[in-house]
Amino acid sequence: MNFEVGQIIKMKKPHPCGNNSWEILRVGMDFRLRCTWCNHQVMIPRTTVEKSFKGFVEKA
Ligand SMILES: [Zn+2]
Numbered sequence: 001m002n003f004e005v006g007q008i009i010k011m012k013k014p015h016p017c018g019n020n021s022w023e024i025l026r027v028g029m030d031f032r033l034r035c036t037w038c039n040h041q042v043m044i045p046r047t048t049v050e051k052s053f054k055g056f057v058e059k060a
Contacts, residue, residue, distance in 0.1 A: 001050055003027050008036060008057040011049075015040065021057045 014020040019037030026032035
């Protein structure tokens with residue numbers, strides 16, 4: 001899987017705010033993701049991102 005900064009991805013587990021799409025802010029051993037609804041940022045290990053990855057979201 002090839003992830004790039006700026007992509008919007010869907011995860012299997014939604015954020016507590018109910019949103020399920022995340023913008024990639026940083027890639028590496030850990031990914032920094034931003035919830036596109038509430039702007040909350042999280043650091044998630046790449047392996048976890050790959051496991052719960054559901055698909056890319058087309059940018060409007
Ligand atoms: Zn959120």
